[in-house]
Amino acid sequence: MDLIEVDWERCKKDGLCVAECPSGALAADAEGGPVAADPAVCNACGHCVAVCPHDAIVNSRVAAVGGDVSPNVRAWPAPEVVDGFLRGRRSIRAYKDKPVSREMLAELIDVARFAPTASNAQEVRWIVVPDKDKVATLAGLTAAWFAGNGQRKQYSAMWDQGRDYFLRGAPALAVTYTHDAAPFGAADCGIALTFLELAAVSRGLGTCWAGLLTYAANGDPAVRQALGVPDGHTVHGGLMLGYPKTRFMGVPPRNPAVIHWV
Template sequence: MSLVSIDHGRCRRDGACSAVCPAGLFENDPEGFPQFHADGEQRCIRCGHCVAVCGYDALQHEELPLHEAALLDSSLQLDLTALNQLLQARRSVREFKAEPVPQALVREAIEIARWAPSAVNRQPVEWLVIQNPAEVRKLAGLVAEYLRQIVEPRYAHYITMWDQGKDPFLRSAPHLLVIHAPDDWGWSTVDSTIALTQFELAACARGIGTCWAGFLMRAAAGHQPLREALGIPEGHSVTGALMYGLPRYRYHRIPPRQAARVTWR
């Protein structure tokens, strides 16, 4: 059986599935119906474009069944003003309430983030959610330990802050989200950045404050005790991290940013 089959009774022969297939795996049969290439199963990246574009349920992909493909609700209208404000008003939150973020909200944000695009639909990202504030504090200590070892002047101030009882590395956040991906996949960093950005926006829409954990990302690349504490599997690297929690303060304005530097051709 072919990976993709076409119901000729439903198909309108509009060519949409053939047009949107990134691998060009369709051709028309003598009657004008789309036909999946005989060797298409090996080249198909399971992106689902063909399933998504057919408005007549005429196409069946054996690994992307229609009953698992949610119908778009055409009655939902995207409010561009609200969307623009969400994107412009997002802040890197570094002051958090002590109360925990409901796990259900984090699950929802990850569920949205897993739909983020990835190169050839590889979907390489794996998620680690650390909910225990004490464990987050322990990880911050391992970051401090690493920065002491490498002895770079630019980090001296932060080490001093840590020694004074402040946490400049994970900002005393109650929770931490870490993503990792395979070292042998050339697009792991890009795919992970897209996924984590999508998570960040989904979290912001749910009232969760986030901030990229750059210190931890740096330390995870060079400090084996931190890798072990995180439980990063062999052959994977940390490709992104966010501290998160409920924001202690509410922001009221959108500060200005530099004008976009654009070259039009």
């Protein structure tokens, strides 16, 4: 199948699809209509299909993913709503004894998969732990690894006292990883986790970045095995998830931004 098919009765030859193609896969013909200039460089981002207001173009690589292009929102939330949401998000380290359903976790990852990735490579992979006991097991393995290497001694001491400072007793966990060869794996996973985090907060969940587990997952075979990380892959981040025990009523200040204007 050709890279694109155009419904010429619908196409207005306005050049939107060509202008929005980030890779140069499309060009305009003599009449301004879209043609495939270099199909090999198309990364299936879907810009050409999504930007067309006339539903006049089909990209075979986008269609191959399955499903139709869904409608976009008609208007974005007001800046004060978005800004308040972003500023008010807090890292949650105390959770209610309430599970997070598999359905909810799957819904969150369904949103997070729309996060941008370098060259639309979509190399982010997920490990999801929806069981509090399994999260506790991972916390114990992480604690043992840190105790063995002598790092974070204060957290190890707290663990011995029955206080989990590694995964905070969270009822669920989401971890991202990519193949070792993924050039932008860390950035892609970080963006995807941020998407998931914000989607979770909007649904009444709390999150906290699981940096200690991430560190252990790339250094301890026992943690990797418990997570099921395939050989040749790197864990780039994780999020604890659960329903917050408390609600934060204020937004603490932050340091002023350090900006170098050029």
